Amino acid sequence: MPALWTHSEKLLLASLSATRLTLLVSAGLPVETQNSSIDERAVEEAAAHEGLDPPTLAGRLAAEKALAVSRRHPERVVLGADQVLECEGEVFHKPVDGAAARAQLMRLSGRRHALHSAGALAIGGQVVEHFLGSAHLTMRPLTEEAVDLYLDLAGPDVLKSVGVYQLEGFGVHLFETVEGDHSTILGLPLLPLLAALRRLGCLAL
Template sequence: MLPLLLASSSVYRRELLSRLHLPFICSSPDIDESHHENESAEELVKRLAEQKARALAASHPGYLIIGSDQVAALDGRIIGKPHTFENAREQLLTASGKRVSFLTGLALLNSETGSCQVDCVPFTVHMRELDAERIERYLRVEQPYDCAGSFKAEGLGVSLFQSTEGSDATSLIGLPLIRLVDMLLAEGVQIP
């Protein structure tokens, strides 16, 4: 089996991948993550996931390289990581009582053969009606400023949800493990 490389510095993706009990290393690719004009959210995350994997191929020959990227969409508009309390508060106020779509791009590149599997895994969160006071309390506790959508689904953020829909809840955290297992199996990886 080829060794695994996670093309990410995300602690969330690292924690998710460790659930599969497979040895892996991490390296963060340096790519331009700009959104191209007329590019859909799905096209964006698939392109970025593949670019992240390909960016490390030359320096890691003979690896299976996992790339992933995620965006949130609200009212047909891509929303990113808030980075600040004010931006997070605004995102959550806007999302109150609405549906937020998360699209997670996933790529598995065999750097030995050049073969690359790429997919996009959608997941939808229906938000509760949220008032400013509840949002501010949540943000002060969890500080999800590095998370698309301004919440941590693996933590207290789940208290902001009315319901969810999708085939793989791990995609909401940033690495769709069910689809990744399919890709790894197609590459002959034995999952414990």
């Protein structure tokens, strides 16, 4: 059987995200994972002082993750990825508990927000490719009762998502419209990634 992946080592994902891993494996890529262990809040604070906009912030976070792992494994092709949720100029973060998740959903209720998903590829401690995808989603106006029901149905996994929803599951009930590529919404713009890997000579197809 001919090989799709041409690099001598598997792609190294600088994240323990099960969703991103599933996207990569579904595309036929051989992948290993490793936590970047970067301080994301410190990166965000530094970016705020620099006045970075949300898409650029997503790119900075993705690059820092890729670089952290690439310095430990300079011979590998390392992928870093991150996602920033922006609503009317405000950047949202993953909720720390159920109460924060409830408050966040009420703030997004009836409003249109953007998901900026960025990726960076690093080799030898240097970023060699970077890419970005954005999607726009409009949430239905939600009652407090509807939010409570949704959180009960969706369970604690929603705390892993910056938007407090997983569109591939119960989260689909929250929306009026979704504009954008599905993989971008899930946190990894797959088509730009594959194009970048082809430019690096890592894919035969």
